[in-house]
Amino acid sequence: xxxxxxxxxGLVQAGASLRxxxxxxxxxxxxxxxxxxxxxxxxxxxxxxxxxWSGSATDYADSVKGRFTISRDNAKNTVYLQxxxxxxxxxxxxxxxxxxxxxxxxxxxxxxxxxxGQGTQVTVSS
Numbered sequence: 001x002x003x004x005x006x007x008x009x010g011l012v013q014a015g016a017s018l019r020x021x022x023x024x025x026x027x028x029x030x031x032x033x034x035x036x037x038x039x040x041x042x043x044x045x046x047x048x049x050x051x052x053w054s055g056s057a058t059d060y061a062d063s064v065k066g067r068f069t070i071s072r073d074n075a076k077n078t079v080y081l082q083x084x085x086x087x088x089x090x091x092x093x094x095x096x097x098x099x100x101x102x103x104x105x106x107x108x109x110x111x112x113x114x115x116x117g118q119g120t121q122v123t124v125s126s
Contacts, residue, residue, distance in 0.1 A: 001026065002025055002028070002032060003024065003026070003115070004022055004024050004115055004116065005022070005023050005118070006021065006022050006117040007020070008020040009121045010122070010123070011124075011125065012086055012122075014125065015085060016124075017083060017084045017086065018122060019081070020081040020122075021078055022036075022078065022096030022117060023077060024077045024079075025077070026077070029074060030074040031101070032053060032098040032099060032100055032101065032115075033051065033098065033100075033101040033105070033107060034051050034098045035050040035107055035108070036048040036079075036095070036097075037094070037095045037096075037097060038092035038095070039092055040091060040093075045095070046061065047108045047109070047110075048064055049068055049069075049070040050108065051070045052105065052106055053102055054074075055071065055074075057106055058070050058106065059108065067083065067084050067086075068084070069081070081094070086122075087124060088125075088126060089124075090122060091124045092122060093120070094120050094121075094122055095116055096117045097117070098113060098114070
């Protein structure tokens with residue numbers, strides 16, 4: 001089991017950038033696939049991006065493709081979400097999630113994940 005802690009959220013203007021971090025406890029983090037999800041007020045949690053255990057495969061929601069980049073540094077037990085060209089509709093609480101997996105697959109469904117962080121707020125203003 002790993003515990004996840006997100007950070008890096010904040011208030012930015014539209015068009016700006018933010019980098020979120022998800023730091024995991026535990027020595028086996030390199031065996032986990034990781035996903036980022038977000039939840040806006042009054043909306044369901046939605047998939048944003050995912051990365052497999054090695055970082056060799058990534059997946060993105062259409063709404064963020066070309067603007068967001070997910071990456072990981074297993075030596076630091078950290079997964080990043082670089083968010084560029086932020087839009088008003090990107091405002092949400094962002095969560096990272098993890099599941100044990102040594103396959104090349106990525107996972108888009110929240111129920112695929114077993115471990116969740118507490119979330120970090122991203123607010124985008126006009």
